Amino acid sequence: MKKSLLGIGLMLTVTFVAEAQKKKIDKKFDEKSAISELTYLASDELKGRDPATPEMALAYDFIAKQLEEAGAKPVPGADGYFQNIPFRLSSPPSKGKIVMGDSTYIQGENLLVLDGESLSGTYQLVDVGFGTPADFEGKDLTGKIAVSSVGAPNKMSPNDLFSLGSEKTANAKKQGAVALIERFNIPSIPWQLIANYLNRSQMGIDNGESSKLPYIWVKDLSNVLPKEIAVGNAKSAVLQIEGKTNKPIEGKNVIAWIEGSDKDLKNEFVMLSAHYDHVGIGRPDESGDSIYNGTRDNAIGTVAVMNAAKYFAKNPPKRSILLALWTAEEKGLLGSRYFANNPLIPLNQIIYNLNIDGAGYNDTSIITVIGLGRTTGDDMVIEAVEDFGLKALADPAPEQGLYDRSDNVNFAVKGIPAPTFSLGFTAFDDEINKYYHKAGDQVDSVDLDYVTLYWKAYILAAQKIGNLDYQPMWVAGDKYEEAGKALYGDK
Structure with a gap:
C-alpha cells in the first residue's frame, strides 16, 4: 500500500513539474x-x-x-x-574539357570542375580506389592525377560526397598530385540533376594550398574509367580547364x-x-x-x-x-x-x-x-x-x-x-x-x-x-x- 501511494505521489509530482514547465x-x-x-x-x-x-x-x-x-x-x-x-567561391571554368582514352568529357555535360584553379596539359592517371587515406599512403603522385570513386563504402550521402572530397583533395595534394578526378558512379542519383545543381559557382571551405588543386567529377555510371586505366587504354588525361576563378568569402x-x-x-x-x-x-x-x-x-x-x-x-x-x-x-x-x-x-x-x-x-x-x-x-x-x-x-x-x-x-x-x-x-x-x-x-x-x-x-x-x-x-x-x-x- 505504501509503495502504491509513493508511486502515485511520484507520478503526480512529475506531472505537476511538467505542467509547471x-x-x-x-x-x-x-x-x-x-x-x-x-x-x-x-x-x-x-x-x-x-x-x-x-x-x-x-x-x-x-x-x-x-x-x-x-x-x-x-x-x-x-x-x-x-x-x-x-x-x-569557385566558379565553373569558361572552358572545361578532358580526354581520357576513348572518352571525352565536357563541362556541364559529363564533366564538372567543382573547385581549384585552371589547369591544362597532359598528365598520367593513377587509380586510387575510393581515395581513403590508406589508398593514398605510400603513393608517389608527383605531377600526376589521382582518380577515385566518389564517396566511400557505406558513405554515399550528399554530405559524405563533399566532405570526403575535401579530405581526398588534401591527401592528393600531400602526395604531389596536380588534380583529383572523382568518378560519379551512383546510379540512384540522376547525373543531370547533379549537373544542373553543381554547374554553377560553388562555395567551399578554403583549405589553403589543397583548395587550389583542381577537384573534378566525371560521369562514369558504368565504371569504364578504372578498367581503361588498368588495361592501359587511359594512361593519361589531356586537360583544358580555362577561366577558373575563385573568390574569398x-x-x-x-x-x-x-x-x-x-x-x-x-x-x-x-x-x-x-x-x-x-x-x-x-x-x-x-x-x-x-x-x-x-x-x-x-x-x-x-x-x-x-x-x-x-x-x-x-x-x-x-x-x-x-x-x-x-x-x-x-x-x-x-x-x-x-x-x-x-x-x-x-x-x-x-x-x-x-x-x-x-x-x-x-x-x-x-x-x-x-x-x-x-x-x-x-x-x-x-x-x-x-x-x-x-x-x-x-x-x-x-x-x-x-x-x-x-x-x-x-x-x-x-x-x-x-x-x-x-x-x-x-x-x-x-x-x-x-x-x-x-x-x-x-x-x-x-x-x-x-x-x-x-x-x-x-x-x-x-x-x-x-x-x-x-x-x-x-x-x-x-x-x-x-x-x-x-x-x-x-x-
Whole structure:
C-alpha cells in the first residue's frame, strides 16, 4: 500500500513539474517579438540570406545582437559572438574539357570542375580506389592525377560526397598530385540533376594550398574509367580547364552559451542549433518575385534558437546551453562541418544536439522529428511535443535521406546524439514543394499559431534534455553508437 501511494505521489509530482514547465514557457514566450524577428529574417531586405552576398551580414549581426541582448555569453575563443570561417567561391571554368582514352568529357555535360584553379596539359592517371587515406599512403603522385570513386563504402550521402572530397583533395595534394578526378558512379542519383545543381559557382571551405588543386567529377555510371586505366587504354588525361576563378568569402557561425545551474552538470552542454542561411535569389515565379525568403527553411528555426536563448538566460536548466546558428548549410552543411572540425567547446562536453530545420509542413497536429527513436533522450522530446497538444512523428520519408542532409549529421558522425526538430510533415507532397526553396516561402504563408506552438515545444524539449539525470546516448545498434562510445567512453 505504501509503495502504491509513493508511486502515485511520484507520478503526480512529475506531472505537476511538467505542467509547471509548460506554463512558464507559455507565460514567458513573447510571441509578438518572435514573429517580428521572423518577419525581419525572411524579409526582402535580406535577399534570401545567401552566404555569398553582402546581405548575409545583416542576418548574422541581427542574430548576434539578439543573443547578446538576451544575456547569452560569447564562447571563449570566438570573435565575440562569431566563429569566422574562410570560404571560397569557385566558379565553373569558361572552358572545361578532358580526354581520357576513348572518352571525352565536357563541362556541364559529363564533366564538372567543382573547385581549384585552371589547369591544362597532359598528365598520367593513377587509380586510387575510393581515395581513403590508406589508398593514398605510400603513393608517389608527383605531377600526376589521382582518380577515385566518389564517396566511400557505406558513405554515399550528399554530405559524405563533399566532405570526403575535401579530405581526398588534401591527401592528393600531400602526395604531389596536380588534380583529383572523382568518378560519379551512383546510379540512384540522376547525373543531370547533379549537373544542373553543381554547374554553377560553388562555395567551399578554403583549405589553403589543397583548395587550389583542381577537384573534378566525371560521369562514369558504368565504371569504364578504372578498367581503361588498368588495361592501359587511359594512361593519361589531356586537360583544358580555362577561366577558373575563385573568390574569398568570410563566413560566420553565430555562437553563444548560457551557464547551467547545476555545479556538476553545467560542464555538459546541450547544443541548440539551426542554420540561418538560405538560397538567395532564384528563378522568378509567376508574380515576378525572385527572392527566396526562406521562412520555413530556416528562419523559423533560427527564431526558435534565439528565443530559447531568451528563455534559458533567465531560466537555465542544470546543463549549460550552447547556442549555434550555422551559416552555409545550403552550400553543403559547411558552417556546422567547420565547427565540428574546429570546435570551440570540446565535443565530448556536448552531450546532445537538438537541431531545428525543415522544408515545410502539411500537418499542424504533429511535429516531425528526424532521427526519432535513435537516442535515449527521445522520450523527453516526445513529452515536450505532447505537452503542447501535438504529436511527435518519426521521419515519414526515410528514402529522402533527410537525416544526412541537415547540420545534425556533422555531429552525429562525431558521436553526438543529434535529432532534427522539424515542422510537421507526413510526406514530401505538393504542399511541401509549393514552398520549398521557392519565392512563395514568406511569413504571410505560414500558420503562426502552429509555429508558435512549435517554438515553445522546442524550448521545452531542450529544457527536459538539459535537466535529465542521465546522459542521453545512441540506442544500441545505431550506426553512430560506436562513434558515441569513442567520444564519451562507455557511460
